[in-house]
Amino acid sequence: MLFENLSSKLQETFRRLRGKGKLTEKDVNTALREVRLALLEADVNFKVVKDFVATVKERCLGSEVLESLTPGQMVIKIVNEELTKLMGESVAKLKPADKPPTIIMLVGLQGSGKTTTVAKLANHLKKANHSPLLVAADVYRPAAIKQLQVLGEQLKLPVFQMGQQNPVQIARAAVEQAKKNHNDYVLVDTAGRLHVDEELMDELVQMEEALQPQEILLVVDAMTGQDAVTVAESFKNRLGLTGIVLTKLDGDTRGGAALSVRAVTGCPIKFVGLGEKTDAFEPFYPDRMASRILGMGDVLTLIEKAQATFDEKKAKELEKKMRTQQFTLEDFLEQLQQLKQMGPLQQLLEMLPGMGGMGKKLKGMQVDEKEFVKVEAIIQSMTKEERHNPSIINSSRRRRIAAGSGTKVQDVNNLLKQFNLMNKMMKQLTKMEKGRFKGRGRFPFM
Amino acid sequence: MSLFGRIKEGLKKTRNIIMNRMEELFTRQNFDEDFFAELEEILIAADVGIETTLELVEKLRDKIREEKLKAPEQVLAALKSLILDILGRDPVPLQLEHKPTVILVLGVNGVGKTTTIGKLAARFTAEGKKVLLAAGDTFRAAAIEQLEIWAQRSHSDIIKHQQGADPSAVIFDGVAAAAARGADVLLCDTAGRLHNKANLMAELKKVYRVVDKALPGAPHEVLLVLDATTGQNSLAQAKVFNEAAPLTGVVLTKLDGTAKGGIVIAVARQLKIPVKFVGVGEGIDDLQPFDPVAYVESIFTTKEQ
Ligand SMILES: Nc1nc2c(ncn2[C@@H]2O[C@H](COP(=O)(O)OP(=O)(O)OP(=O)(O)O)[C@@H](O)[C@H]2O)c(=O)[nH]1
Ligand SMILES: [Mg+2]
Numbered sequence: 001m002l003f004e005n006l007s008s009k010l011q012e013t014f015r016r017l018r019g020k021g022k023l024t025e026k027d028v029n030t031a032l033r034e035v036r037l038a039l040l041e042a043d044v045n046f047k048v049v050k051d052f053v054a055t056v057k058e059r060c061l062g063s064e065v066l067e068s069l070t071p072g073q074m075v076i077k078i079v080n081e082e083l084t085k086l087m088g089e090s091v092a093k094l095k096p097a098d099k100p101p102t103i104i105m106l107v108g109l110q111g112s113g114k115t116t117t118v119a120k121l122a123n124h125l126k127k128a129n130h131s132p133l134l135v136a137a138d139v140y141r142p143a144a145i146k147q148l149q150v151l152g153e154q155l156k157l158p159v160f161q162m163g164q165q166n167p168v169q170i171a172r173a174a175v176e177q178a179k180k181n182h183n184d185y186v187l188v189d190t191a192g193r194l195h196v197d198e199e200l201m202d203e204l205v206q207m208e209e210a211l212q213p214q215e216i217l218l219v220v221d222a223m224t225g226q227d228a229v230t231v232a233e234s235f236k237n238r239l240g241l242t243g244i245v246l247t248k249l250d251g252d253t254r255g256g257a258a259l260s261v262r263a264v265t266g267c268p269i270k271f272v273g274l275g276e277k278t279d280a281f282e283p284f285y286p287d288r289m290a291s292r293i294l295g296m297g298d299v300l301t302l303i304e305k306a307q308a309t310f311d312e313k314k315a316k317e318l319e320k321k322m323r324t325q326q327f328t329l330e331d332f333l334e335q336l337q338q339l340k341q342m343g344p345l346q347q348l349l350e351m352l353p354g355m356g357g358m359g360k361k362l363k364g365m366q367v368d369e370k371e372f373v374k375v376e377a378i379i380q381s382m383t384k385e386e387r388h389n390p391s392i393i394n395s396s397r398r399r400r401i402a403a404g405s406g407t408k409v410q411d412v413n414n415l416l417k418q419f420n421l422m423n424k425m426m427k428q429l430t431k432m433e434k435g436r437f438k439g440r441g442r443f444p445f446m
Numbered sequence: 447m448s449l450f451g452r453i454k455e456g457l458k459k460t461r462n463i464i465m466n467r468m469e470e471l472f473t474r475q476n477f478d479e480d481f482f483a484e485l486e487e488i489l490i491a492a493d494v495g496i497e498t499t500l501e502l503v504e505k506l507r508d509k510i511r512e513e514k515l516k517a518p519e520q521v522l523a524a525l526k527s528l529i530l531d532i533l534g535r536d537p538v539p540l541q542l543e544h545k546p547t548v549i550l551v552l553g554v555n556g557v558g559k560t561t562t563i564g565k566l567a568a569r570f571t572a573e574g575k576k577v578l579l580a581a582g583d584t585f586r587a588a589a590i591e592q593l594e595i596w597a598q599r600s601h602s603d604i605i606k607h608q609q610g611a612d613p614s615a616v617i618f619d620g621v622a623a624a625a626a627r628g629a630d631v632l633l634c635d636t637a638g639r640l641h642n643k644a645n646l647m648a649e650l651k652k653v654y655r656v657v658d659k660a661l662p663g664a665p666h667e668v669l670l671v672l673d674a675t676t677g678q679n680s681l682a683q684a685k686v687f688n689e690a691a692p693l694t695g696v697v698l699t700k701l702d703g704t705a706k707g708g709i710v711i712a713v714a715r716q717l718k719i720p721v722k723f724v725g726v727g728e729g730i731d732d733l734q735p736f737d738p739v740a741y742v743e744s745i746f747t748t749k750e751q
Contacts, residue, residue: 037496040490040496041495041496041678042678043493043677043678043679046487046490046491109675109700109703110556110558110700110728111555111556111557111558111673111700112556113555113556140728141592141728142591142592142595142596143588143589143591143592143594143595144588144592146587146588146591146592147586147587147588147589147591147592148587149588150587150588151587154587194700194702194703195703195704196703196704221556221673221675221676223554223673223676223677223679223680224675224676224677225493225675225676225677225678225705225709226490226491226492226493226677226705227493227675227703227704227705227706228675230704230705231675231703231704248554248555248640250640250642250643251554251640251641251642251679252640252641252642252679252682253677253678253679253682254678256677257677276555276585276586
């Protein structure tokens with residue numbers, strides 16, 4: 001399959017880069033082609049992708065990469081840095097009014113999650129000891145007012161509504177009431193609308209003029225595709241947008257829309273929605289999002305995890321063994337067992353930089369935990385001698401090992417083949433990485 | 447220029463570029479790498495997705511070679527035809543011969559399930575059918591009230607329980623009532639759910655089982671609602687929902703915007719699930735049977751803003 005796993009695909013590319021001393025322009029192009037595909041697959045708008053890749057390329061072709069010791073790592077770093085830069089570099093806060101109430105309008109397409117977001121934001125403010133007033137200005141969608149009322153009741157917060165009247169008048173009246181009742185925030189839930197609906201877009205413009213809100217937040221569904229740019233651009237052109245709320249991030253989308261929207265509006269993403277409940281709401285962390293879109297977050301997590309789990313001394317020994325090619329099946333077993341302590345094997349192997357590529361070649365071992373159990377059983381059925389010197393394992397020994405481990409001779413053959421292949425790859429790696437092996441020797445398969 | 451500036455500048459022109467590009471693209475005489483690269487971009491911009499796009503363009507290259515296509519119109523026609531090979535050329539109607547016909551409507555949050563039910567109900571009652579709605583979204587605030595309003599608008603009846611009730615129980619009652627009252631069609635609303643929530647998908651499986659138990663052979667239609675604005679995630683949605691409750695069709699909503707919803711091509715290609723209806727607005731009449739030929743046409747034309 002072409003794009004079964006973005007993360008491993010990318011890592012495969014980076015591994016290729018890592019293997020070489022110096023980067024040629026062709027190398028960079030190859031890598032960035034993969035980055036481009038990954039971003040497109042993550043729903044980042046194609047135009048944004050183009051510009052992004054161009055920027056990264058400019059930086060990559062600079063001397064810092066070409067002369068750096070680990071070019072692959074440098075590319076990862078640059079891609080990640082540029083992505084984070086584009087996402088906004090720090091957490092963006094709401095801007096309060098000089099004199100309360102602070103007025104916040106929530107706008108966006110139908111079904112993007114505005115009403116739920118109003119409730120979540122209200123809950124968020126309430127917890128910070130504010131007293132928000134919720135305003136039901138979606139007079140079009142059936143039962144939208146009722147929905148906000150129910151949510152307000154759940155949160156024990158007041159909801160202002162005037163039925164199906166003019167939304168601008170509703171909002172104006174709401175602000176008056178907030179002043180009277182000393183609500184320091186006014187959150188206006190507006191009806192979902194298409195960015196091409198002139199009449200309804202005009203309505204928002206009028207509302208902005210009437211309320212002079214401190215914040216106009218565009219609510220965007222994280223699953224949005226290529227059209228996110230058109231939508232965001234249209235809203236931005238008509239209204240003084242101050243920020244973005246990204247909803248439904250509890251789904252499994254990569255969320256490339258975040259990048260697209262950010263790029264066209266220049267507005268910070270201020271909050272994310274992570275579920276249907278009113279407390280599933282968080283400030284937006286740009287670096288996390290960058291990793292999510294790119295599929296590199298796992299790598300960072302892995303590095304932390306691996307460092308915590310792997311025994312330093314053993315790692316050093318292993319490093320030496322690998323370099324001198326005395327890595328035995330015994331060591332292999334031990335490594336697999338250490339890996340197992342770190343969590344689900346499949347996930348882990350995918351997270352390992354470079355495993356994207358090796359994983360394919362070591363297919364049998366990458367499949368699943370069951371496969372891992374099998375490998376473990378096979379090695380455990382070998383004599384010490386066999387583990388240290390697999391070349392003595394002839395066909396009668398293979399039959400014995402298979403019988404002892406409850407597997408088929410075929411399985412034993414596969415394992416030995418894969419082990420040989422791995423050793424060969426290590427030899428190659430060692431050659432390529434001469435002198436630079438330190439520090440990464442911790443990962444047995446790199 | 448800063449990256450921001452560059453992107454903003456570029457996007458201003460994107461819309462026009464796409465339109466001009468289509469014209470320009472198909473008036474040129476030689477089909478070089480740029481030609482194919484730009485073609486790829488048009489498909490990707492329509493959310494067709496990389497995998498499907500690359501496959502389509504690859505096939506198009508073969509076709510150009512094999513059939514020695516020279517004229518730009520021929521090439522465009524060939525590409526459209528390749529897409530229609532995937533989507534099918536004829537509209538696929540709903541199966542309505544059972545009495546009552548039970549239709550289950552599924553999808554992630556906010557895609558337009560309830561609205562689609564309202565529109566479908568109105569269609570059926572206009573044909574003189576007796577229609578019943580089951581308020582299976584017992585989770586979202588005011589979801590039942592929303593469906594009630596659509597029941598009034600479409601002149602259909604509604605079966606409902608309290609908010610928080612077991613959706614299977616509501617839908618079971620719906621099936622029983624539909625049979626008892628001699629209804630022609632039962633439309634079951636369900637709560638929006640993200641497909642990666644195992645517990646909610648399990649709930650859906652239960653609904654499916656319960657319907658089958660209440661009326662063997664039902665549900666007769668299981669429609670997945672996909673939002674045209676959604677990108678590649680729609681494919682994941684279709685896969686997982688299809689596993690929980692075998693889908694018989696897709697309804698593609700919000701085509702009245704500027705998004706094309708091209709991911710339905712990938713859905714048809716991988717899962718062989720036909721698109722049956724499209725939503726083109728919030729009004730009760732804004733639902734049309736899916737016409738593959740017209741749809742493919744729309745991918746290659748840009749709507750004026
Ligand atoms: N423009 C447009 N809006 C639509 C269309 N279909 C539905 N909507 C709007 O999308 C919003 C969400 O629709 P609902 O029918 O409530 O969606 P749902 O899937 O039932 O949502 P949940 O039950 O909350 O998951 C509403 O504002 C609808 O009016 C369509 O075809 N075009
Ligand atoms: Mg609904």
